[in-house]
Amino acid sequence: MVGGRGLLIAAACWALAGTSLYATNWQVAAARSTADIRQIPPLEPPSAASIKALSLGFTRAAADVAWLQTIQYFGGGNPNERYSALTALINTVVKLDPDFEYPYQFGGIILPLQGDYEDALKLLDAGIARFPNNGLLPYYAGAIARIDLNDSRRAAVYFQQAARTPGAPAAATLLAGVSLTDLDDRQIALAWWNGIIETSSDTTIRDRAIVWRDHLETVLALETLIIKINAASGLPINNLQDLVTRGLLPEVPKSPLGWPLVLNTATGRVELLR
Amino acid sequence: MFKMRWWRPPLSLAGLIALSAWQSRGLLGGAILGVVAGLSARFFATASLGQDARVMIDLLLAITTIGSLAIGWLIATNLAAAEQERGAGLLLASKPLTAGQYAVGRWLGIVVGSALIYIISALVGCLIASLGQQMPLAELSLSWLTSGGELLVLAALANLLACWTTSSLASFLTLALWFIGHSIDVLVMSSGWQFLGYILPNLNRFNLHETYVTATGLPGTFYVLTGVYALSWSVVLVVLASAALKKRTW
Numbered sequence: 001m002v003g004g005r006g007l008l009i010a011a012a013c014w015a016l017a018g019t020s021l022y023a024t025n026w027q028v029a030a031a032r033s034t035a036d037i038r039q040i041p042p043l044e045p046p047s048a049a050s051i052k053a054l055s056l057g058f059t060r061a062a063a064d065v066a067w068l069q070t071i072q073y074f075g076g077g078n079p080n081e082r083y084s085a086l087t088a089l090i091n092t093v094v095k096l097d098p099d100f101e102y103p104y105q106f107g108g109i110i111l112p113l114q115g116d117y118e119d120a121l122k123l124l125d126a127g128i129a130r131f132p133n134n135g136l137l138p139y140y141a142g143a144i145a146r147i148d149l150n151d152s153r154r155a156a157v158y159f160q161q162a163a164r165t166p167g168a169p170a171a172a173t174l175l176a177g178v179s180l181t182d183l184d185d186r187q188i189a190l191a192w193w194n195g196i197i198e199t200s201s202d203t204t205i206r207d208r209a210i211v212w213r214d215h216l217e218t219v220l221a222l223e224t225l226i227i228k229i230n231a232a233s234g235l236p237i238n239n240l241q242d243l244v245t246r247g248l249l250p251e252v253p254k255s256p257l258g259w260p261l262v263l264n265t266a267t268g269r270v271e272l273l274r
Numbered sequence: 275m276f277k278m279r280w281w282r283p284p285l286s287l288a289g290l291i292a293l294s295a296w297q298s299r300g301l302l303g304g305a306i307l308g309v310v311a312g313l314s315a316r317f318f319a320t321a322s323l324g325q326d327a328r329v330m331i332d333l334l335l336a337i338t339t340i341g342s343l344a345i346g347w348l349i350a351t352n353l354a355a356a357e358q359e360r361g362a363g364l365l366l367a368s369k370p371l372t373a374g375q376y377a378v379g380r381w382l383g384i385v386v387g388s389a390l391i392y393i394i395s396a397l398v399g400c401l402i403a404s405l406g407q408q409m410p411l412a413e414l415s416l417s418w419l420t421s422g423g424e425l426l427v428l429a430a431l432a433n434l435l436a437c438w439t440t441s442s443l444a445s446f447l448t449l450a451l452w453f454i455g456h457s458i459d460v461l462v463m464s465s466g467w468q469f470l471g472y473i474l475p476n477l478n479r480f481n482l483h484e485t486y487v488t489a490t491g492l493p494g495t496f497y498v499l500t501g502v503y504a505l506s507w508s509v510v511l512v513v514l515a516s517a518a519l520k521k522r523t524w
Contacts, residue, residue, distance in 0.1 A: 006374070010513040017506035018472040020499040024479055027496045 014240040037234075045069070045088055048095035055096075063097035070103070074110065087111060087119040094123070098130055104223070108140035117148045135168025142175060174198070174208055181216055190216055214256040215272075221268045222253065226263065239263050240270070284372050287379030292386040304390065305398050352377065373519035381512050384429040392425060420497060421506030425478035428452060430511035431475070437518035452477065475507050 045066070055062035090107040093100060104127030104246050111120035124141040131137060142158030145151045149206040162168040173196055180189035193213035197201030200206045212261045222240070229248070230236045240263050243249045371379070407524060428448055435444040454461075455477030462470040 006513050010510045013506040013509040014473070017475075017510065020503040020506065021472055021476055021479055024496055024499045024503065027398065027492060027499070031492050031496075230303050245487075 026100065045085065045092050046208055048092045051092065051096060060100075063093050065101055066093045066096060067100070067103065078206070082114050083110075086114070087116055087123075089121060094126065101127070101134065103130055104131070105134075105136055106139060108144070112144050112148050114147045118143055125165075133165060133167070135162045135165030135172065138162040138165065139168050139172050142172065142179070146175065146179055152179045155179040156183065170202060170205055173205055177209065177212055181212065186216060186220060190220070211256045218253055218255060219261070219270045220261075222261065223268065226268070226270075237263065238265060248253075275367040278374065281378075283375045284379030284382060287371075287376070288382035288386055290383065292383055292390065293515055296420045305394050309398055334385045336474075350353040374516040377512050377516040377519055381430055381508070384433060385426060388523070389422065392422065420500050421480055423476055423501055426504045426508045427455075427475055427477065427511070430515070434518065437515055456481070475511075479503055505519055 051062050051066065061187070066089065068087070070093060073089060074083055074086060078143060087107070090103050090111075093103045099155050104123055107123040108120055108127070111117075111123065121141055121144055124137050124144075127134070127137045138158045139162040142155045145158055146155035149155075156176055156179035159172050159179055163176050164171035177189060177192045177196065180186075180192050183189065190213065193209050193216065196209040197206055197213060201210065222243075225243070225248070226237045229243075229246075237243060240252045240261060244252055253261065255272055257272065261270050262273045263269075264271050388515040431451060432444050432448040435447050439447070455475050457478075458471050458474055458476040459507060462474075
């Protein structure tokens, strides 16, 4: 076989190999130029229960590995512009090691950036239950509720919780008040601001609380006046300028916060024009 | 009188080696390899650039390919080496084989033994890795078969190397050449020495990432040509092994 015929076969096969390689290279280049890179749905990591079973008791070590996977996944960039496996990965880490504090904070900051608000809040709720003395967790949760979900009631609860926790940002106190101010029950908000003014030793926070308290008192006074006038006369007040036109006020009052005030005729509430 | 066909002794030898793979619990080894590959792929797949499934497929099939080849090769060469150490072995003593027959038979044996293990490990690995996931299995299978061509070439390479050294060292050398073979594109195809990429075994053609992910819409002839490439190189290497065996003193 290895005689002249064998060498001839080998030479022919060698040439055939080079030719077929050239042809397949050409085919790949052609396919790449016309087709998009395949979009494959990202994978979910294995369940925490299965990893726990496979870790043979080294659950925290498995959590560490899962955490490294998480930050590598997040740090690696994402061509699809969304880290869809991130929630599952962080949840896996904290399920494997619930005492690992940082993933709660990490998820609380990162997940809302890609629109996973409820996932972030669930994670933060678990973190708050595990670490009741970490004021950052309810603070982040309050920010998500207020900024992303526009849910002042939920935000107020979180911010109030943060304000009671040592180590939380000082702004938690003010933000709780702001969230309460936006709620229907403004008497609670007023009580919150007065509480801050009476107890806060930080002059910046106290001064800011005074401004918010004054704003709220102005708003409440205007709303009370409008309710009275509407009840007494058949001609309802349609905007704050009407109060001036009818000689009830010398001018439309401004909010101590610096923004103009407007009347929302649909709700009957006086609001900031922001 | 019964006339022995040329291809019968090599097939007998191949069957013996394949049987040895079975008797050595090679298939169990393949299944365990598949479990390791599948779990590794699932666990580590989320780590790179968000291209989770791509990495998973690459990793999974690369592990099953090289792992099953390593197991199959060790089993096959241990048997072949044992025969050599006994002084040409029972096979050669009872029915003299030509160097060509021996080279072909051993290569086929390695291929069959490795392929059995590869099939088992890839099936188990794919099953574990794809549980609950959406993967186009038809295309995945094609990529998997493409990777099987690599197994043919590597088996032929290991077969050739074993003509000069021990089976274990030949396995390690094959592994080293496997890495180099995958780097051919990087080493020469982007330089002024592109022709070397066409005259050396370029294992990057079996790159699963390329066939499965980045080059969608490849025609069927691509897979045929890849198979031709694998077979052609296998023949070249088997002929070289045959030549080396012929010069060897038994």
